[in-house]
Amino acid sequence: MNKVKQKDLILYSGLIILGLAAPYLFSAFKVQLTYLCVLIVLAMTWNLQGGEMGYNTFGNILFYGLGMYLTASVQVGMFFPLAEWTESGGEKTFVHTTAQYFQGIGVGLLVSAIVPAIVAGAIGYAILGLRGHYFAICTLGLGIAAGEIAGGIEIIGAGQGFTTPPFPAEIVDTEARGKFFYFLSFALLIGTFVFVKYIYGSRFRLILNAIRDNEDKAEAMGIQTMKYKIVGWMCSAFFCGLAGGIMGGLIGYIDSTDVAFDGREMGVFMVLMAILGGKGTLWGPVIGATLFHFFKEGLWTLILGWQYVALGVLIVVIVVYFPEGLMGWLREKYPERFGEVIDDKDRKAQVELK
């Protein structure tokens, strides 16, 4: 047991050191690395619903987009009138000082974590009462409706978009912006990972799994399933909101349907990454997101224009031929590594049954 712990310690410290050193080692890829961190966070939080709870949601994009708009709105609204900012492309008339910028983004991120969690709690009771594909379609509708509605609201830029405050110009270091957002997202990644790992060792995860495997039975066993479903969704919303807030600052421009409530890209990516890595595992989404990101960044430029076709084909191939994901495949191949003890007699009996 002690040996395993030591191995873990080496692994984790190695990864953290790698993560901290990454922006200096791969200085040109800071934006990509930030994306990767955010993608991993999204995949891990999706996995809490889709993998652990068995509620395949397309709606986590709602919290992501909400967080994005909230961070930017708070950051602007704290110091300047929001309506004028969006109307005139405000970054030209109003300039954040360095202190204002960081204060704004700090408070903004706080709001963008808490409000989506509250929203998830508020709509959770109604939405999470749906099951299976009805839940999937309902959340799909919710995400798209949010995008369409945000695209009609004047104060946050409506159809023409919302420019987030530019990084303070007083900081002369040109690398500072990239580093700032990278470390922010890396901190978020570590926070999410620690949280999810904590959940994986807790009773909460067992309850979520019970809900996934048979909700009626779980309820019959005396578990208040609705309570746990809502709490689970709120946890996801919390981290999705933060991820959205960081992405908004990084991209610098928020469009209602193409950046914030981007069901066509982010909303599908998070599902795909979790499935690619293997849903219902701790490391699956991390590996899936990393692989997917490398694949995307490597291939996107090669097949420019055809990337969405490739994405669609990829979705079909993964879902149809590879639904258990990488971790599921490994688990099938090396069950011993995953702590599953398989009795030889049992295996033979299984073969005979077939």
Add this chain to the structure above:
Amino acid sequence: MDFLIFKAPMLMVQASLDGILLGILFALIAYGMALQWGVMNIINIAQGDLVILGGYIAYTMYLAGIHPAWGVIVSPIIMYFVGWALYKLVINKVVDRDLFISILATFGIAIVFQQLMNFIFGADVVVAQSEYGTTMLFDNSVTLPNSKIFSAFISVLYAIGLVIYMKKSRLGRAIRATAQNARAAKILGVDTEKVYAATFGINAALCGIAGALISITLTLHPYVGLPYTVRSFMIVIVAGLGNLPAVAVSGMGLGLFEEFADYILGTEFRIGAVFMLLVFILVYRRFKLSKKREYLK
């Protein structure tokens, strides 16, 4: 918010007529969705994109100088084979699986379709001119494009034809048998694989007809497929599987809702209102069923 519509009765007549005519078209798409859902137990997210593809077929004919109304005959024939090929390529592998897999797989297909249509037909909003003119009613205060009347008429015609076909023909009987119990049908000698392929083909053909009609009544754009999917999904969950009159009525209801939402909330919120309605319908059903300690299945 604009409640002008309730003060002007003519505006209301206009919206109602538009809504009902549009709703009949939605009902046709929804009937295709109900068919494949009932028979194969898959939810096809690419439904709307099949519709748009059908529309582009009619639009291509229009560009070639043929009257786009002929699309209602050509488009379903082509789309039948598109659906059949789609079934053989992908759908046959997701039929017996979890519904979420079919949702995701067809979502992937939808993305591919959208992008290919974007390449082939361009990203502009297009419309095929039918030049049918307009009918004026009530002292010219209500205008009704004849193409809308034409499209509703054709939709009804095809729907009736399909119902008769499903009742009388051998394939129709086989489809209904498979929907009731696929295993029993198989034992009794129905080639379910063929039935599934035909069902998906018929669904695609229905989408093709609807698309051709949309190309002359509304507008086409590569990325507007998803709202049609959601509309048909909504109609199906309200009406139930395989109940054509109910599908027609809820289709018209949806059309009315949309036209009124368009006037009251403004055009920019139209699609948003459709998606919100979906959420509300599902949540309403969920609360109603949860009183009996049941849930939507």
